Amino acid sequence: MLEAPPGQIVTFNHAALCSALGITDDPARVVVETDGSRAIVTIYPANPLAVMPPPTVADMMMDRYGRIVVGRHHNGRPARRRLFDKRTGSAQRAFVLGTTGGGKSRTVQYALACEKRNRIVSWYGDLKGGQSAPESENQVDWRATSQEGVVLMLRAAVAVGEARQRRYAALGRNAFLIGDPDPLMSVRIDEANRGLERGAPYRDEMTYLVKELGRTGRSVGIGVELDAQASHLEELGGSDTLRAMLKEGEVVLLRWSSQMMAQLVADGLLPAGVQLMPIRKQLKPPMLRSQFDPAAGDDDDFCDTQGMAYLLSGPTPTSLMRHFRIGSIEPLPGLDPEILALYGPGEPARLEETSHDAAGPAYAARNDATAMAGLCQQLRESYQEQAEKTSGGSTGRTGKPRLDDRVVAVLSATDEPLTAEEVLDAVNEDGGREVKIGSVRNSLGQLADDGNGQGDGTVIRAGRNLYALNR
The missing domain is CATH 3.40.50.300 (P-loop containing nucleotide triphosphate hydrolases)
Incomplete structure (x- = not known):
């Protein structure tokens, strides 16, 4: 048991401590625990953690x-x-x-x-x-x-x-x-x-x-x-x-x-x-042996x-x-x-x-490799499309409307709430680049979350899987 003088903390060099104690065969036999001003040094006859059993x-x-x-x-x-x-x-x-x-x-x-x-x-x-x-x-x-x-x-x-x-x-x-x-x-x-x-x-x-x-x-x-x-x-x-x-x-x-x-x-x-x-x-620990020692082989x-x-x-x-x-x-x-x-x-x-x-289609598809691959591909496409929007300004690098703008245009054309699938069908009929359901869901979610969940986003959730323009 050790304690530092008032105003000081315990510091130690483990290798030097083992040398001072004459323990050179296995430094892990010397275990030190500290809490700042105090320390406990425990010396074991053999490494106590060398062999561990499996759990019960x-x-x-x-x-x-x-x-x-x-x-x-x-x-x-x-x-x-x-x-x-x-x-x-x-x-x-x-x-x-x-x-x-x-x-x-x-x-x-x-x-x-x-x-x-x-x-x-x-x-x-x-x-x-x-x-x-x-x-x-x-x-x-x-x-x-x-x-x-x-x-x-x-x-x-x-x-x-x-x-x-x-x-x-x-x-x-x-x-x-x-x-x-x-x-x-x-x-x-x-x-x-x-x-x-x-x-x-x-x-x-x-x-x-x-x-x-x-x-x-x-x-x-x-x-x-x-x-x-x-x-x-x-x-x-x-x-x-x-x-x-x-x-x-x-x-x-x-x-x-x-x-x-x-x-x-x-x-x-x-x-x-x-x-x-x-x-x-x-x-x-590393063993110091002369290279001329015949025992210093492939150990x-x-x-x-x-x-x-x-x-x-x-x-x-x-x-x-x-x-x-x-x-x-x-x-x-x-x-x-x-x-x-x-x-x-x-x-x-x-x-x-x-x-x-609440867990959604990804949870339902978790054990279906084909369905999950499709959802992952939709996520990649959604991110790629978002990257294009970010790098190309409000109309994208090619001058085509952003997906968010296309979704808002679809919702603006009706007074009734639409499902994500209905929004997808309408978006893919507007003559723009064809998109997947995952991209549309992501866009709807982002537009609805613009208001930080307070109902003042561009889009509102009118029910489960139902979306409408916030008028």
């Missing part, structure tokens, strides 16, 4: 506080992560951060398996094209593997949240109760930097939708998680709201880089002066540190932990049977039927 079903089930056990701290105590706060009725925001090879994908797989066993509706967007967690196919309610698919998923999640808000307001409810009447829901975006970094094709909309879920999802039972390799704001949509979400949610820090640590301190996730023991890439015996982490939002943020061993140790040519077994038998929990209309 009991570990995967939520306790009375809404937590699951994700692994063990260095002192053997369970490392817990909250999926739901039963005291406040709040779904959780979460952020899993770590460099390549740190164990993010296995951590995500375990969380998805726990959600299935706890009957949580999981929507999972894998921006690595489905490679991060291939075993999750058919084990979650919705799995998207493209930029467009993730945008459609986030749109649907925000719409479901709004539908739940209206229903709960009518009931006089300001918090969420699992299963009364709706299931807890989780929306998770893996490799989130690919969708939120500068230059990503749908960055602005994806950032907006994640912010909306972060703002409103907690009280209606919709949690949101981002899994990423970097924490810099420019790779997270450049959003201060996302910065706040990182501070307040469940934050898991896997192996990091020195630059990442500086960002964590700057973002307020770690108090200034608090140090974390570095997580090395391998548990076995490839090592143990990596995949899964080691800090639960920054937990009660002991500087206590090193390691996640359970998830899946087979050696790579396999196909799906991992150990990971599949974690998900357990049966179908995953599904979105409540009362929210199917």
Whole structure:
């Protein structure tokens, strides 16, 4: 136990400390925890986190506080992560951060398996094209593997949240109760930097939708998680709201880089002066051997540190932990049977039927590859058309009317509300460029939202899938 003099904080050099203690075989035997002015140094006879067991079903089930056990701290105590706060009725925001090879994908797989066993509706967007967690196919309610698919998923999640808000307001409810009447829901975006970094094709909309879920999802039972390799704001949509979400949610820090640590301190996730023991890439330290030593051959015996982490939002943020061993140790040519077994038998929990209309056609097509490809193509065309409008002024680069102007012209020609399909037919009969239903729906939505939902947009929603000009 150590304590700094008043006005000072504890700082340490882990390598120098191990040298002073005479521990050179495995620096991970020396564990340091700090809170600024105090420190606890624990010395183990062997690395306590070198070998981790797989989880049990009991570990995967939520306790009375809404937590699951994700692994063990260095002192053997369970490392817990909250999926739901039963005291406040709040779904959780979460952020899993770590460099390549740190164990993010296995951590995500375990969380998805726990959600299935706890009957949580999981929507999972894998921006690595489905490679991060291939075993999750058919084990979650919705799995998207493209930029467009993730945008459609986030749109649907925000719409479901709004539908739940209206229903709960009518009931006089300001918090969420699992299963009364709706299931807890989780929306998770893996490799989130690919969708939120500068230059990503749908960055602005994806950032907006994640912010909306972060703002409103907690009280209606919709949690949101981002899994990423970097924490810099420019790779997270450049959003201060996302910065706040990182501070307040469940934050898991896997192996990091020195630059990442500086960002964590700057973002307020770690108090200034608090140090974390570095997580090395391998548990076995480099061996100093003469190159003339015959034993200095091709020694490839090592143990990596995949899964080691800090639960920054937990009660002991500087206590090193390691996640359970998830899946087979050696790579396999196909799906991992150990990971599949974690998900357990049966179908995953599904979105409540009362929210199917709100989730829209993308949710209905989530398991139909052809239909989903069509919706994704419509989204791409819609963005391309919007880009042409932006670069070409009010009439576009070719001098043709904008889609918004064509939609307004159709609605101006009638006093009766029209469905999106009727607007599409009329627009495609005006002699302009042929468009798809997704582009028309997007245009109608933007025109209706011009008034920030206050009814003073160019277009008003006259009913479900009914639109009229705001006269």
